[in-house]
Structures are given as C-alpha cells and as structure tokens.
Amino acid sequence: MQAQQEKDYTQKFxxxxxxxLLHYAPRYVKHLIALAVFMAVSALIDVAFPLxxxxxxxxxxxxxxxAPLHVMGHVVEGLARLLGVTxxxxxxxxxxxxxxxxxxxxxxxxxxxxxxxxxICYEIRSLGFRKLQELPFSFYxxxxxxxxxxxxxxxxxxxxxxxxxxxxxxxxxxxxxxMCSVTMLTINWRLGLAVMAVLPPLGVISVWFERRILxxxxxxxxxxxxxxxxxxxxxxxxKTTKTLVREEMNSEEFNEMTGEMHAASVRAASLNALYLPxxxxxxxxATAWALWRGGMLTLKGLMTLGxxxxxxxxxxxxxxxxxNIASTFSELQAAQAAAERVITLLETExxxxxxxxxxxxFGDSFHPRRENWPELKGRIDxxxxxxxxxxxxxxxxxxxxxxxxxxxxxxxxPTGAGKSTxxxxxxxxxxxxxxxxxxxxxxxxxxxxxxxxxxxxxxxQEPRLFSGTVRDNIRYGKPDATDAEIEQxxxxxxxxxxxxxxxxxxxxxVGEGGSRLSTGEKQLISFARAILADPRIFILDEATSSVDxxxxxxxxQAISKVLAGRTSFIxxxxxxxxxxxxxxxxxxxxVIKESGTHQQxxxxxxxxxxxxxxxxxxxxxxxxxxxx
Ligand SMILES: Nc1ncnc2c1ncn2[C@@H]1O[C@H](COP(=O)(O)OP(=O)(O)OP(=O)(O)O)[C@@H](O)[C@H]1O
Ligand SMILES: [Mg+2]
Numbered sequence: 314m315q316a317q318q319e320k321d322y323t324q325k326f327x328x329x330x331x332x333x334l335l336h337y338a339p340r341y342v343k344h345l346i347a348l349a350v351f352m353a354v355s356a357l358i359d360v361a362f363p364l365x366x367x368x369x370x371x372x373x374x375x376x377x378x379x380a381p382l383h384v385m386g387h388v389v390e391g392l393a394r395l396l397g398v399t400x401x402x403x404x405x406x407x408x409x410x411x412x413x414x415x416x417x418x419x420x421x422x423x424x425x426x427x428x429x430x431x432x433i434c435y436e437i438r439s440l441g442f443r444k445l446q447e448l449p450f451s452f453y454x455x456x457x458x459x460x461x462x463x464x465x466x467x468x469x470x471x472x473x474x475x476x477x478x479x480x481x482x483x484x485x486x487x488x489x490x491x492m493c494s495v496t497m498l499t500i501n502w503r504l505g506l507a508v509m510a511v512l513p514p515l516g517v518i519s520v521w522f523e524r525r526i527l528x529x530x531x532x533x534x535x536x537x538x539x540x541x542x543x544x545x546x547x548x549x550x551x552k553t554t555k556t557l558v559r560e561e562m563n564s565e566e567f568n569e570m571t572g573e574m575h576a577a578s579v580r581a582a583s584l585n586a587l588y589l590p591x592x593x594x595x596x597x598x599a600t601a602w603a604l605w606r607g608g609m610l611t612l613k614g615l616m617t618l619g620x621x622x623x624x625x626x627x628x629x630x631x632x633x634x635x636x637n638i639a640s641t642f643s644e645l646q647a648a649q650a651a652a653e654r655v656i657t658l659l660e661t662e663x664x665x666x667x668x669x670x671x672x673x674x675f676g677d678s679f680h681p682r683r684e685n686w687p688e689l690k691g692r693i694d695x696x697x698x699x700x701x702x703x704x705x706x707x708x709x710x711x712x713x714x715x716x717x718x719x720x721x722x723x724x725x726x727p728t729g730a731g732k733s734t735x736x737x738x739x740x741x742x743x744x745x746x747x748x749x750x751x752x753x754x755x756x757x758x759x760x761x762x763x764x765x766x767x768x769x770x771x772x773x774q775e776p777r778l779f780s781g782t783v784r785d786n787i788r789y790g791k792p793d794a795t796d797a798e799i800e801q802x803x804x805x806x807x808x809x810x811x812x813x814x815x816x817x818x819x820x821x822x823v824g825e826g827g828s829r830l831s832t833g834e835k836q837l838i839s840f841a842r843a844i845l846a847d848p849r850i851f852i853l854d855e856a857t858s859s860v861d862x863x864x865x866x867x868x869x870q871a872i873s874k875v876l877a878g879r880t881s882f883i884x885x886x887x888x889x890x891x892x893x894x895x896x897x898x899x900x901x902x903x904v905i906k907e908s909g910t911h912q913q914x915x916x917x918x919x920x921x922x923x924x925x926x927x928x929x930x931x932x933x934x935x936x937x938x939x940x941x
Contacts, residue, residue: 326645330652331480334472337659338436344429345476351422352481356488358415360496361385363626365408367619373401380617383500422481430477434469440659441465447678449665450742451703459545463538464658468651475648479641486634486641493627500620504606508628511599515592515635522588527643529581534647536574543567596632603628664703665744667761675761687760689768689849690753691718691880693739698748700738708734709903712748721876723883723891725924726900732884735900736852739882741765770848774855776839778827783812784819786827786838790846802845805875807867808837833860840868844875851881857890865890888925889932897921 335342364385371380382390385407393403445461497505547554547563554563607621667677676682695714701707708731716722724732737743738750741762749756757765778786787799794802799819803809811834815821827835836859843851853872857865865887872883873893885891892911899907899914899921907919914921 326642327649330649330656331476333656334437334476334652337440337656338433340436341429341432341476344425344432345481348422348425348429348477348481349484351418351425352485353488355415355418355422356485357492358411358418359489359630360492360627361411363623363630364496365389365404365411366626367617367623369404369619370622371617371619373404375618377617380619381500383496383623426477426481430473432473433476434473437469437472437655437659438465441469441655443679444659444661448661448663450737451664452661454703457542459542461658463541464654468655471648471651472655475644475651479644479648482637483641483645486637489634490631490638493631497624497627500623501610501616504603504610504616504624507606508599508603508624511595512635515595515632518588518591518595519635519638522584522591523640523643526581526584526588527646529577529584530643530647532577533574533581536570536577540567540570540574543570592632592636596628599632600625600628665741665762668758671759671761675764677761678763681761681763681767686764687753689764691849692716692751692753693850693880694751694754695735695738695745696749696751698738698745698750700734700743700745702743707903709738709745712903712905714898714905716880718753718880719878720896721881721883721894723885723894723897724900725885725888725891725897725921726906730900731903732900733854734903736771736854736882736884739850740769740771740852767846768849770843770846770851772836772840772843772853772856774858776827776832776835776856778823778830778835778838780823780825782817782820782822783815783838786823787841787845789842794845798845799841802841803838805844806837806840806871807864808834808841811837831859833864836860837864837868849879851876851879852884853882854884855886856883858886862889869893888928899924 335345361384364383367383368386368389371377372382372386389403389407390400392407393400396403396406398406441464445465494505494509497508543563543566547567554560603624604621607616607624610616611618611621667675674682675685693714693716695712698709698712699707700709700712712735714735724735726732734743738745741750741757744758749758751757752760752765779789784796784799787802788794791798796819800809803812803819812819812821821829823829823838827838830838836856840853840856857868860868869890883891883894891897895910896908897911897914898905899919901920907914907917907921909917915925
C-alpha cells in the first residue's frame with residue numbers, strides 16, 4: 314500500500330559520497346572553491362573588526378600611547394607612516410576598506426551560494442530526468458512514481474541547498490572559531506583559556522541534543538513520506554475508495570500516521586526549545602566571565618578597556634559558529650541520506666543495455682547513428698524463449714513463434730495468459746531470460762534498442778496522452794509532421810470527425826494526461842499518433858476495447874488498410890477484431906494452444922471455437938434486445 318520505505322542511514326559523514334555528487338556537477342567545483350575563499354575572507358573580516366574597535370578605544374579615544382598594538386593596530390600605524398597621514402586618518406581609511414571588503418564578500422558569497430544551489434539542482438535534475446528516460450520498463454515495475462518524484466524534487470533541492478549553504482557555513486564557522494581562539498590566546502592566554510573553557514561542555518551538550526533532535530526529525534520525515542504516499546493514493550484512487558466505502562478506514566489509517574508525525578514533531582520542537590536557552594546561558598556565562606575577569610585586570614592596570622571589548626565581542630561571536638556547527642552537522646546527515654538516494658538513482662544500471670559494440674555501430678538513445686541502421690523488414694522469430702518478470706513466476710517457457718514480414722498475427726486467450734508479455738518482449742521492453750528473439754534473422758540484442766523502437770507503433774489499452782493540444786499529441790512521435798499529415802492520420806482511424814466536433818478542433822487542450830477526453834477518444838488519438846510515425850511493426854494491445862462496436866468496425870477497416878505490408882500483432886478480447894488476421898494464436902498459460910486462421914480454428918472446435926461461440930451468442934442477444 315505504501316511508498317517504498319525510507320532506509321535508515323548511517324550517522325557517519327561520508328566524504329566519498331559528496332565527492333561523487335560533485336562528480337555529477339563538475340562545473341560547480343570552481344564556484345565552490347570561490348565560495349570557500351569568500352567565506353574565509355568574510356570570517357577574517359569579522360575577526361578584525363573588534364581589533365579595530367580596540368585600537369580606537371585605547372589609542373584614539375583614551376589616548377593611551379602604551380596600550381599594546383594588536384594586528385590591526387600595526388596595520389593602521391603602518392599605513393599612517395606609509396601615507397604620512399595621522400593615525401586617525403589611517404584608521405578611517407582601514408575601517409572604510411574593511412567595510413567595503415565585508416560588503417563585497419557578503420555579496421560575492423551570497424551570489425556564489427545561489428549559483429551553486431540553483432546550478433546543482435538543475436544539473437542533477439537533468440541527469441535524473443535523462444536517466445529516468447533511459448531506464449527500461451522493468452524499472453518502473455519496481456519503483457513507485459511517488460518515490461521517484463520525491464527523489465527528483467525534494468531530495469535534490471535539499472542536497473543543493475546543503476551544498477550551497479550548510480557546507481560552507483561549516484567552513485565559515487571553523488575559520489571564525491580558529492581565528493577568534495588564536496587571537497584571544499595571543500592577546501591574553503589566561504583569559505582566553507578561561508573563556509574557552511565553556512567550549513567542551515557546550516560541545517557535549519550540543520552533540521547530545523542534536524542527536525536526539527535529529528532522530529525525532531528523521532521520524533517526522535519518514536512519516537511524512539508515508540503521508541505523501543497516502544495522499545497520492547487517496548487522490549488517485551478517490552473514485553475507487555468512494556465506491557468501496559473505504560473512507561472511514563482510510564481516514565483512520567491516515568489519522569494514525571499524522572498522529573505519529575505530530576508526536577515526533579512535538580518531541581523535536583521541545584528538544585530544540587530546551588537546547589537554545591542552554592546554549593545562550595552558557596554563552597552569557599562566558600561573556601560575564603570575560604567582563605568580570607577583564608574588568609578586574611583593567612582595574613589593576615593589567616589590561617586595557619579596548620582589549621576587554623575584544624574578548625566580550627569574541628565570546629559573543631564565537632558561540633554562533635559552535636551552535637551552527639552542531640545544527641549544520643545534523644542537516645548534513647539528513648542531506649547525506651538524500652544524496653545517497655539520489656546517487657543510487659543516478660547510478661541505477663538499466664537491465665536492458667546495448668553492448669558497447671552495438672552502441673559503436675548504431676549509436677545510443679541520445680546520439681543515434683541512423684546512417685548505419687539497417688532497414689527493418691519485419692520478420693520476427695522467437696526461438697526457445699523463456700521469460701519471467703524479475704520477481705514473478707515463469708510466464709513463458711520454450712516459446713517458439715515465427716512471424717513473416719507483413720503478417721498480421723492476433724493473440725487471444727484468457728487474462729494473465731501472457732499475451733502482453735509476448736509483445737513486450739518483441740518491443741524489447743524486457744529481454745528473454747533464455748533463448749533468442751530474432752528480427753529479420755538477427756538476434757535483436759545485436760541491434761540498438763532505438764533502432765527497434767523507432768520502427769515500432771504501439772497502441773495500448775490505457776492510452777497515454779500528454780498535456781498539450783490534440784495536434785501536439787498526434788505529432789508526438791514525429792515532430793516534423795505537417796498539419797495535413799496529422800489530419801490524414803486522424804481521418805484514417807476515424808478520429809477526424811470527433812476531433813472537429815471539439816471546441817477548438819485540433820487545437821483543443823487535452824488536459825493533463827488527456828484527462829478531458831474519454832478513454833475511447835484517447836485510444837483513437839494514440840492510434841493516429843502511432844500511424845503517423847509509419848512504423849514497420851505495429852502492436853495493438855486491447856487498443857479498441859474502449860470504443861463502441863460501431864466505431865470499432867470503422868477502425869477495423871482502417872486497420873486493415875494501415876496494417877497492409879506491416880508486421881502486426883493484435884491482442885483483443887473481442888474476437889470480432891481479430892477475425893481477419895492472417896493467423897490467430899490462442900495463448901493459455903504462456904503456451905500457444907491453437908494456431909490458424911479464423912476459419913481453421915472454428916473448424917477445430919477447440920478453445921477458440923468455444924470462446925467465439927459464447928461471444929457470438931452474447932452479441933446476438935444484445936443486438937436482438939436493442940432492436941426490440
Ligand atoms: N510487470 C510485471 N511484473 C511481474 N509480473 C507481471 C508483470 N506483468 C505481468 N505479469 C504477470 O505475467 C503474467 C502474464 O501477464 P500478461 O500481462 O502477459 O497477461 P495478458 O495475457 O496480457 O493478460 P490480459 O488479457 O489481462 O492483458 C501474469 O501472471 C501477470 O501476473
Ligand atoms: Mg495484456
């Protein structure tokens with residue numbers, strides 16, 4: 314019922330994972346380096362300001378000529394000597410420069426951060442989209458759509474944010490912390506050590522809290538993805554739910570999930586509420602200590618007011634990185650889980666791949682080498698084919714079938730017999746687990762998938778339309794088709810009449826997935842689409858099951874015209890559709906039970922005969938009833 318369970322991830326920070334991720338977005342490495350440099354500069358400027366203030370207080374305001382000069386003091390007085398100006402003027406120049414630098418670096422790192430965030434998002438999403446297009450049918454059997462969607466949207470977003478901001482925040486914090494500590498220790502190591510004594514307890518407390526907060530958030534996220542899954546199913550299955558009167562049961566299940574989420578969220582919030590005051594209290598303690606000890610030393614003439622100000626300033630500044638480091642680490646862990654999921658997706662190897670020599674000769678899906686493609690004539694041979702779905706039972710075993718180019722073959726038989734499986738194998742959506750399928754006498758694995766698939770027309774029972782107009786949808790497989798060609802294809806399948814009756818004719822918007830059309834209308838349009846592409850092999854899997862018998866009869870005529878000269882497979886439950894096929898195969902349990910023309914099979918008086926008779930009876934009764 315529910316979307317793929319989210320795995321639990323290790324707490325360890327894995328550098329290799331992040332490296333791999335950057336490997337997917339190599340263009341952004343230089344932006345990252347630039348960002349790191351800007352952040353380091355920005356941290357250094359933050360450390361320099363209190364030293365400037367200290368110089369101003371001691372030398373310029375108090376006029377204390379004996380007050381010790383620290384780094385910035387040397388810079389100011391050096392500049393004064395160099396330019397031959399007063400210390401005051403030099404101070405103003407340096408201060409102004411620092412402010413400008415600060416503004417510039419802040420602008421630069423904000424800009425770089427956004428470039429990285431947006432860029433990585435874009436890059437990984439395009440890779441992911443491409444990957445998802447490349448992966449074969451069998452992949453989608455295993456992966457719920459909701460799962461894939463959240464990988465490509467929220468996970469990628471989270472990753473990009475983390476790389477763009479959190480990772481660098483960590484770097485900024487580290488530079489800040491180190492520079493503050495070093496400066497304090499050089500100015501007055503005793504007071505420096507005393508102030509820094511709060512760091513170890515703060516570290517321990519932070520780790521303790523963050524672990525717990527993180528666990529609570531994980532559980533929130535896990536429940537959240539289940540809730541999203543439930544929403545998804547709830548919306549998609551609204552009709553089914555209503556008709557089966559499942560509302561109450563579904564609501565109960567849903568309430569249980571939201572309850573869990575609520576409890577975990579409250580836990581996380583309470584922990585957070587407790588953690589912050591503790592950090593602030595510890596920070597204030599250190600500041601108070603710096604003020605008190607510094608004050609005492611000043612009174613004794615052992616320290617200047619300016620230096621006390623430096624300490625107080627640093628103790629205040631210093632706690633922010635510590636707090637950040639703790640929370641950023643937990644963010645990183647969450648993002649790491651996202652990274653793992655996204656990378657797993659990007660690294661999924663398709664089950665069906667063209668071998669390197671095939672790609673060398675015929676190109677891949679994105680760079681086909683059409684000039685080397687042989688013409689497809691349409692002979693198809695199944696030789697001793699075995700097949701099972703990844704985690705299913707064997708569907709076909711030792712299946713043999715030989716179809717001549719241009720032949721029309723119909724597959725009939727009970728539900729689950731393996732009819733769709735046979736045509737899926739022909740399309741190479743799946744490959745045989747044993748045996749070979751030859752097309753024009755050559756094992757189809759020795760040709761590219763694209764070669765085969767661009768020669769295929771496939772109309773399904775559940776036709777898939779895409780958002781856009783009717784015209785766009787028919788044109789989908791042949792982007793350079795003219796309007797006249799499109800209309801001709803529509804006329805051929807008798808879709809022209811109903812399309813013209815629509816509000817805007819061929820320019821009518823079909824809605825998302827064609828939701829504004831009936832299933833029968835969608836089938837007709839996808840039929841026109843398949844015909845337009847002029848395929849050598851044509852497959853109709855229950856393609857006419859949703860149109861009325863009259864329309865079907867008209868399509869039937871069209872089909873016989875369209876199918877002439879093409880190898881085609883028609884799967885149908887309604888036997889009237891298959892009567893005119895060159896050969897009809899009755900498939901039961903993955904085995905060809907009977908094979909022959911309509912007349913031959915009727916004479917055989919076997920499964921086909923019984924099936925036909927029962928449908929014939931039904932049809933006649935219906936006709937009589939409607940006439941009556
Ligand atoms: N994607 C899949 N993964 C696992 N098993 C599958 C998958 N698709 C089909 N099967 C199984 O393979 C068997 C053959 O299915 P198939 O779809 O070929 O039947 P069918 O003859 O086309 O039936 P229908 O007339 O209902 O369309 C069934 O037992 C089905 O459960
Ligand atoms: Mg089927």
